[in-house]
Amino acid sequence: MIDPGSAVKKSSAKPEPAIAPASKLLLALVAGLAFGFLLQKGGAAKFNILIGQLLLQDWTVAKIMLSAIIVGMIGIYPLHQAAKVNLHLKPTKLGPNIIGGLIFGAGFALMGYCPGTAAAALGQGNWDALFGMVGLVVGSYVYAEMSGWLQRTGKKWGDFGKITLPDVIKVPRLPFAIGFALFLTLCLVVLEKLTVR
Amino acid sequence: MKRNFSLTTLVFAALTVAPSLALAAEPRVDARNFPGPAWSPYLAGAGIGVLSWLTFYFANKPIGASSFYATVAGGLGRLFARRHTDSLDYYKENPPTIGWETVLVLGTIAGAAIAALTGGEFSNRWLPAFWVARFGEQSLGLHAALGLSGGLLMAFGARFAGGCTSGHGISGTLQLNVGSWISVICFFIGGIAVAYPLYLL
Numbered sequence: 001m002i003d004p005g006s007a008v009k010k011s012s013a014k015p016e017p018a019i020a021p022a023s024k025l026l027l028a029l030v031a032g033l034a035f036g037f038l039l040q041k042g043g044a045a046k047f048n049i050l051i052g053q054l055l056l057q058d059w060t061v062a063k064i065m066l067s068a069i070i071v072g073m074i075g076i077y078p079l080h081q082a083a084k085v086n087l088h089l090k091p092t093k094l095g096p097n098i099i100g101g102l103i104f105g106a107g108f109a110l111m112g113y114c115p116g117t118a119a120a121a122l123g124q125g126n127w128d129a130l131f132g133m134v135g136l137v138v139g140s141y142v143y144a145e146m147s148g149w150l151q152r153t154g155k156k157w158g159d160f161g162k163i164t165l166p167d168v169i170k171v172p173r174l175p176f177a178i179g180f181a182l183f184l185t186l187c188l189v190v191l192e193k194l195t196v197r
Numbered sequence: 198m199k200r201n202f203s204l205t206t207l208v209f210a211a212l213t214v215a216p217s218l219a220l221a222a223e224p225r226v227d228a229r230n231f232p233g234p235a236w237s238p239y240l241a242g243a244g245i246g247v248l249s250w251l252t253f254y255f256a257n258k259p260i261g262a263s264s265f266y267a268t269v270a271g272g273l274g275r276l277f278a279r280r281h282t283d284s285l286d287y288y289k290e291n292p293p294t295i296g297w298e299t300v301l302v303l304g305t306i307a308g309a310a311i312a313a314l315t316g317g318e319f320s321n322r323w324l325p326a327f328w329v330a331r332f333g334e335q336s337l338g339l340h341a342a343l344g345l346s347g348g349l350l351m352a353f354g355a356r357f358a359g360g361c362t363s364g365h366g367i368s369g370t371l372q373l374n375v376g377s378w379i380s381v382i383c384f385f386i387g388g389i390a391v392a393y394p395l396y397l398l
Contacts, residue, residue, distance in 0.1 A: 020296040027256045028297045032304015034248050035260060039305065040312035042241025043234025047325035052228025054385070054392035063238035064245070065366060065381075071246025072371030076253055085253040090359045090369060092376030100358025101365075101380040104351050105387020108362075109395060111347025112325070115355060116262035116363040118348075119302050123309030125321040128328075131341045133266070135348020140267035141274055142349065143356040147287035150357065164373040177373060188239070197229055 036120050039064075045120035047112045047128075054109050059195040066188050070181045077177035089164065095157025111135065225397050226331045235316050249371060258297045259372075261364030263355035265302035268293045287356070331396055358383070 019025075042064045043049040052058025079085040108114050111132035113121050118136070121129035143150075166176035234241065245260075252258050271293025274282035282288055313319040328340055355361040358380045360369060366384065369377025 019294065024256065024297065025295075025300045027252075028258075028300035029304045031248060031252050031256065031260065032301040032306075033308035033311070035245065035301065036305035036308025036310075037312040038241045038244045038248070038308075040309040040318070041234065041236040041316070042238050042245075043232075044241075045309050045313070046232065046234075048228045048231035048327035049234065051327060051392060051396065052231075054388040055228060055396055056389065057228040058233075060234050060238045064242040065362075065370075067239045067242025068245035068249070068367050069371045071243045072249040072367065073246075073373070075246065075250035076371060079250065079254065085250075086257060087372050088253075088259045088368070089372055089374050090365070090376060092374065092379070093359070094376075094379065096357045096359060097376045097379045098383050100354045100356070101383025102354070102387035102390075104354030104358055104361065104380075105384040105389070106391045107347040107349070107351030107354055108384060109347070109388045109391035110343045111351060112328070112344070114262075114351065114362040115266060116260075116302070116305060116361065119262065119265075119305040120309035123306040123311075124313040125310075125319045126325060127321075127323050128325065128340055128344060131344030132348035132351075135345040135350075136263070136266035136352040137270045137273070137348075138345070139349035139352025140263075140356060141270040143353045144267065144270065144274070144282075144285045144287035147285055147356075151286050154357065160375065163375050165375055165378065166373060168375060173373070180373065197233055 035116070036123055039117060039120040040124055044117045045124040045126065047121070047126060050114070050117060051109070051112050058197050059191055060197060062191065063188065066184055066191075070184050070188070073177050073184075074181045077174050081174050089162040092160040092163050093155065093158055094160070096155055097158075099154070107135075107139075226327065228327060231327045231330075232318075235312075235318060245367060246371070249368060256297065259364065259368035260301070261298055261360060261368060262302050262305070263352065263361035263364060264291065264298045266352055267291065267356060268295070268299050354387075 039045055043060050044064055049058050049060045053061035076085060076087075080087055111118070113129050113132055115136060118129040118132050122133065164173060165180070166173045249260055252260055267287070271282060271288050271291075274288075275293065310319075323337060324334070324340060328336070332339060351361075358365065359376065360380065362381070362384060365374075365377040365380040370381055
């Protein structure tokens with residue numbers, strides 16, 4: 001299948017400079033401000049809302065995530081089809097996705113914030129997020145220490161490359177995205193009916 | 198073998214600490230008795246969806262957060278042990294440079310501060326009320342220990358899985374990336390499995 005995104009601007013082959021160009025950093029700052037603002041307004045900077053989701057008591061986080069996914073999907077795929085944006089797919093690796101995902105979840109429950117919402121929580125004045133942020137920095141270095149060994153072993157388990165859900169069932173991506181967005185919207189309607197918050 | 202051992206220790210610590218804490222704690226708590234979101238979660242979520250169109254279009258980048266912490270760790274590592282840090286495979290592939298995700302996460306802190314201050318929700322406290330309802334006022338040490346160990350596990354998991362609740366959970370899933378859907382489902386399975394004994398037993 002033709003991938004329209006490959007026709008768009010290619011990422012530069014040059015090595016990354018120590019500090020990215022100012023225009024790019026300004027974009028990142030504006031995007032970050034908007035992201036933090038929306039996370040806080042949506043309640044995702046609050047400890048009780050995040051843990052409440054893991055206890056299946058408060059469904060705010062699932063509602064934010066599903067809304068973001070639906071809206072994001074119905075914009076990104078038409079834009080990609082029109083060769084206006086690149087996709088940024090990470091390779092699917094079953095072993096790392098499952099094992100890393102479970103470890104991540106366990107850490108999330110212990111800490112109460114995830115990497116992005118910890119930043120938002122800190123902004124909201126939940127100073128306890130700092131403990132977890134220090135842990136995140138330490139854990140990142142621990143991973144880097146082990147990265148050579150992991151690259152040769154665990155990171156290779158179940159590598160399927162860059163695949164999307166429509167690739168797996170061999171249907172065109174854009175119609176699938178629209179259908180899947182409708183399905184997820186239906187899930188949100190059911191969720192709203194079934195949950196108090 | 199040494200690395201194998203440290204991983205086993207991490208997992209073992211997480212598995213033993215969580216249930217023993219729960220036994221010492223107060224009765225069940227309900228998160229719905231605590232403050233909800235300021236805006237409709239659908240509005241906030243839709244806003245994040247539109248934001249992702251803009252970052253893809255204008256910056257050719259997805260939203261993500263976890264590699265911020267890896268960059269900070271790498272920067273600190275280079276300060277104290279430059280050659281060793283540069284020799285690690287992860288930092289060979291991902292040099293710790295100030296780029297998109299570093300500034301994005303700093304912006305996230307500021308953006309949330311603006312939202313909280315203008316919305317009268319700035320909390321200025323070290324212990325969340327929900328945590329206190331479960332573990333009491335005299336539990337800052339415990340909260341710090343869980344935060345540190347949880348953060349450590351989470352960063353490891355995010356790097357191994359290739360992303361976090363932002364990079365996989367929103368940006369990857371909206372691109373219909375198979376690995377992202379698997380990862381985010383595992384985030385919640387792992388999270389529920391630990392949060393239930395910790396807060397509800």
